[in-house]
Amino acid sequence: DSGVTQTPKHLITATGQRVTLRCSPRSGDLSVYWYQQSLDQGLQFLIQYYNGEERAKGNILERFSAQQFPDLHSELNLSSLELGDSALYFCASSARLAADTQYFGPGTRLTVL
Amino acid sequence: GESVGLHLPTLSVQEGDNSIINCAYSNSASDYFIWYKQESGKGPQFIIDIRSNMDKRQGQRVTVLLNKTVKHLSLQIAATQPGDSAVYFCAENQAYSGAGSYQLTFGKGTKLSVIP
Numbered sequence: 327d328s329g330v331t332q333t334p335k336h337l338i339t340a341t342g343q344r345v346t347l348r349c350s351p352r353s354g355d356l357s358v359y360w361y362q363q364s365l366d367q368g369l370q371f372l373i374q375y376y377n378g379e380e381r382a383k384g385n386i387l388e389r390f391s392a393q394q395f396p397d398l399h400s401e402l403n404l405s406s407l408e409l410g411d412s413a414l415y416f417c418a419s420s421a422r423l424a425a426d427t428q429y430f431g432p433g434t435r436l437t438v439l
Numbered sequence: 440g441e442s443v444g445l446h447l448p449t450l451s452v453q454e455g456d457n458s459i460i461n462c463a464y465s466n467s468a469s470d471y472f473i474w475y476k477q478e479s480g481k482g483p484q485f486i487i488d489i490r491s492n493m494d495k496r497q498g499q500r501v502t503v504l505l506n507k508t509v510k511h512l513s514l515q516i517a518a519t520q521p522g523d524s525a526v527y528f529c530a531e532n533q534a535y536s537g538a539g540s541y542q543l544t545f546g547k548g549t550k551l552s553v554i555p
């Protein structure tokens with residue numbers, strides 16, 4: 327158990343809908359990262375927050391957004407969902423902003439029908 | 440990144456043998472590297488890391504070797520066990536646009552299958 331929690335574990339929804347994925351980092355970690363893992367793209371970095379502020383952006387679509395709250399939990403919002411958004415979404419956390427080990431949560435499996 | 444699943448490079452080893460998983464990284468400026476293990480349906484699990492000022496680092500049954508000259512990482516697993524069966528990823532930690540932030544770029548995954 328990495329100490330990172332994610333909810334829900336599974337999510338099934340329809341195209342065009344909007345969903346919110348939630349992540350709680352390890353106790354004391356200030357940095358939260360979101361990743362998407364699909365069969366044809368591997369593990370792709372989406373976005374990073376540090377102590378409530380966005381600090382890095384990867385291959386994140388404009389239909390996706392995220393935020394980190396004062397209690398350091400984070401939410402990833404996916405809107406206007408398409409079939410191709412079906413994937414595993416992982417959250418990871420690390421203690422600092424610097425080059426640091428990232429610890430991953432168990433993931434949310436999103437299925438868009 | 441490489442895909443996870445059917446098109447992954449696969450390494451099959453006999454239980455008790457040593458395993459060596461290789462990884463090429465892309466950025467000569469990367470200064471921190473991590474190996475992760477991912478079992479089916481689970482998140483990547485940290486195994487071992489190494490900083491660029493080292494060539495070798497050992498953990499429990501695992502050793503990571505770093506060759507900066509050819510931008511190559513390897514993970515050695517001693518006395519491989521059935522529980523080691525998983526997909527293994529190397530990741531390089533790269534600075535992000537000078538913002539004082541870093542992001543992980545994952546390399547090709549390798550599927551390790553241990554034959555009992």
